[in-house]
Amino acid sequence: xxxxxxxxxxxxxxxxxxxYSPGPLSDRNLSKFRIxxxxxxxxxxGAEAWYNYLQEPYYLLLxxxxxxxxxxxxxxxxxxxxxxxxxxxxGGDCIENATPGSLGDAFFFSVQTLxxxxxxxxxxxxxxxxxxxxxxxxxxxxxxxxxxxLAFTKFSQPTARVLFSQVATISNYNDIPTLMLRAANQRxxxxxxxxxxxxxxxxxxxxxxxxxxxxxxxxLLRNQTPRFTLSWxxxxxxxxxxxLWGATAESLAQTKAMLVVSLSGIDETVAQPIHAPYxxxxxxxxxxxxxxxxxxxxxEGHHFIDFTxxxxxxxLD
Numbered sequence: 001x002x003x004x005x006x007x008x009x010x011x012x013x014x015x016x017x018x019x020y021s022p023g024p025l026s027d028r029n030l031s032k033f034r035i036x037x038x039x040x041x042x043x044x045x046g047a048e049a050w051y052n053y054l055q056e057p058y059y060l061l062l063x064x065x066x067x068x069x070x071x072x073x074x075x076x077x078x079x080x081x082x083x084x085x086x087x088x089x090x091g092g093d094c095i096e097n098a099t100p101g102s103l104g105d106a107f108f109f110s111v112q113t114l115x116x117x118x119x120x121x122x123x124x125x126x127x128x129x130x131x132x133x134x135x136x137x138x139x140x141x142x143x144x145x146x147x148x149x150l151a152f153t154k155f156s157q158p159t160a161r162v163l164f165s166q167v168a169t170i171s172n173y174n175d176i177p178t179l180m181l182r183a184a185n186q187r188x189x190x191x192x193x194x195x196x197x198x199x200x201x202x203x204x205x206x207x208x209x210x211x212x213x214x215x216x217x218x219x220l221l222r223n224q225t226p227r228f229t230l231s232w233x234x235x236x237x238x239x240x241x242x243x244l245w246g247a248t249a250e251s252l253a254q255t256k257a258m259l260v261v262s263l264s265g266i267d268e269t270v271a272q273p274i275h276a277p278y279x280x281x282x283x284x285x286x287x288x289x290x291x292x293x294x295x296x297x298x299x300e301g302h303h304f305i306d307f308t309x310x311x312x313x314x315x316l317d
Contacts, residue, residue: 061150062157069154073147077114080143084110084136094129097122114140161186162263162276166311169289170238177238179218181280182291182310183263184231191274194228194265196220198236200243202257216243218259228265230305231294252282259285289313 054060061069085106088095098105109122113136124130165182172178179198185191200216218236225232238244247257259280267274292309 062154066154069150076143080139081107081110081114084114084132087132088129091126091128091132094124094126095122096125110136113137115144116140156270156272158267158270158272158274160191160263160267160274160276162191163307163310164261164276164278165291166284167289167313168259168280168285169291169313170285170287171290171316173235173237178221179236179238179244179259179285180291181234181259181261182231183228183234183261183276184307184310185228187267187269190268191228191263191265192226192268194225194232194263196223196232196234197262197264198234199260199262200257201260202252202255204255218243228263231307231310233291234261249282249285249287252285257282286313288316290316 061072064072085103088106088109089101089103093100095106095109098109105122112118112122113133116137124133163184163186168179168181170177170179173180181198183196198218198220200218202214202216204212204214206212219242221235221237223234236242236244238247251257261278261280263276265274266272290313292312292314294305294307294309295303296306297303
């Protein structure tokens, strides 16, 4: 038996005459999964924003900016100590060498207890105070462990600094029309076992008139490299087996075509897998253009890369 409908939950299936169909979905959930088109690109509003995880504390703390993380930890620390200081004051004169009724003395005694400092000048004198101290010590140990773990996780999150060319080009390479784009590693290290994938996304309508967003994996001349250090020109030949065969700039724009690029590999410095995504709308694909040269040679015969013209292209005759 399926549970009764609950419009506040995610979509589910309901049985209708032996068939299963999507159940009702509230406007609130629809707003979470709404997708917009902007210049041919798919955009999910607020998909990368930290406040998108307000109902998931763990992901919220991992995605919140560092200034927000530190501010939240500081406010939580002060709030916990204020709460326990009030608890100590509620027990009367239960702290030795503390001024009776002093919120300041109770607060700093709470700080010493929460962080296990324990200077010894102030200590509990009643059973009530011992119970509060025990509770606060347990919360302090747990809180420090959680804060340390979250801080370490934020520090250790692998990130990729890969630069993609702002445009892609289509021109002949070895007398074959070829889609080309550039990628460069912005760090002074290497990405081990780097792998590049390019997907073509476009709208299609079946012979039955059903709309569908189709994905096609483009075959690359070289989709892997053992060590990605400086620059990489990714190429896809447009032959009869290519999904781009017979396509034009107008047809790509009409079908809201988009190229989704994904680079993955292992960062040699931290020895962790990294991912770098990018996308190109139909308007970002320049037909009859070729990228400017970025590899130059000195008079002494040495080669070097100049990234000044990394995004530049030149039209072909």
